Amino acid sequence: MGRCYPHLSLEERRRIANWRYGKMPVPEIAERLCRNASTIYREIKRNSCQFDDQPELNGYHALNAQDQSEERRAVHRKLIIYPELMSAVRSGFDAGWSPEQIAGRMRLERHPMRVSHETIYRYAYSKDGRAEKFYQHLPRQRQRRRPRGTRKNHGSQFLDELAIKHRPKIISDRDQFGHWECDLVMFRKEFGKANVTSLVERVSRFTVVLKNPDRQSKPIMEGLIDCLSSLPAHARQSITFDRGTEFSAWQDLKDGIGIDPWFCDPRSPWQKGTVENTNNRLRRDLPRKSDPTAFTNQYLRTICDRLNATPRKCLGYKTPAEVFREKLMEGEK
Numbered sequence: 001m002g003r004c005y006p007h008l009s010l011e012e013r014r015r016i017a018n019w020r021y022g023k024m025p026v027p028e029i030a031e032r033l034c035r036n037a038s039t040i041y042r043e044i045k046r047n048s049c050q051f052d053d054q055p056e057l058n059g060y061h062a063l064n065a066q067d068q069s070e071e072r073r074a075v076h077r078k079l080i081i082y083p084e085l086m087s088a089v090r091s092g093f094d095a096g097w098s099p100e101q102i103a104g105r106m107r108l109e110r111h112p113m114r115v116s117h118e119t120i121y122r123y124a125y126s127k128d129g130r131a132e133k134f135y136q137h138l139p140r141q142r143q144r145r146r147p148r149g150t151r152k153n154h155g156s157q158f159l160d161e162l163a164i165k166h167r168p169k170i171i172s173d174r175d176q177f178g179h180w181e182c183d184l185v186m187f188r189k190e191f192g193k194a195n196v197t198s199l200v201e202r203v204s205r206f207t208v209v210l211k212n213p214d215r216q217s218k219p220i221m222e223g224l225i226d227c228l229s230s231l232p233a234h235a236r237q238s239i240t241f242d243r244g245t246e247f248s249a250w251q252d253l254k255d256g257i258g259i260d261p262w263f264c265d266p267r268s269p270w271q272k273g274t275v276e277n278t279n280n281r282l283r284r285d286l287p288r289k290s291d292p293t294a295f296t297n298q299y300l301r302t303i304c305d306r307l308n309a310t311p312r313k314c315l316g317y318k319t320p321a322e323v324f325r326e327k328l329m330e331g332e333k
Contacts, residue, residue, distance in 0.1 A: 008043055013062040020060050078115050079123045085113055093137040096306055104317035158243055158263045164271050167262045177203045177327040178237040181275035185282055187292045194292040200275045204323035207278055207307050209300045217249035225256040234331040240272050
């Protein structure tokens, strides 16, 4: 495992300044800080003050050393040095892309100048980034990184032969196009039972959202039939659901357009992780506090278009729409 060489902190610089004032030798300072002596020598040389008009102030001062260090590091940040690079990053944010998607798309398009997603995150959490509230452009809009949580789910009884453990491996491994995952995006109770169906193709991550007046299963299945019936057979082979009662009319779907249903184990939403991840992305435009009865079909199409035009790391930074079109054309050959 490689060794880590963290930058000196302000507290360490304060100790260096105090010990230097007391004439402590550099090797002893290094030993007390558990640092290499060359690190301390270099720190003193680079960050000491020199005043021609006030030589009595010359020397190593902690706060001044900290400021010099931060300024030196900032000078080398690409996003500060190159305004055109910052402009490209902001354009990606305006399109709703994450730092990883922005950086990945730059690599895919072979930009002559590009940044890594970590550079973007580091700038967002830096002193300069915090000053301009750059974190507000990040997907979660958090001021610091935190582990993601989970949400609870519940299921009901379905035929054992339709359990996900019997689903062919070719589907689980995403080796075949045309297999989807489905879920409902719910909202606050005061808005009634209206909801949105989210439907995602597993290989391309292509997403479709449909408006529902309630959670009755038959209308939901009819909506899926209307949505998928225009696709060729190879593009609509199966759908994986959870065990919610809203999907209990699966036989209507199978009889209507021949799609095979598969069902997750009870309380196991991670088994349809593609659509769960997509729901998190949809929440940016469909927050739980919004009124689903006010959504228009045009608004939902706009959300889908933007999501399907966003480059994805798992697709080599191609967009879901690009991959979906490629797979459709491959099946027509």
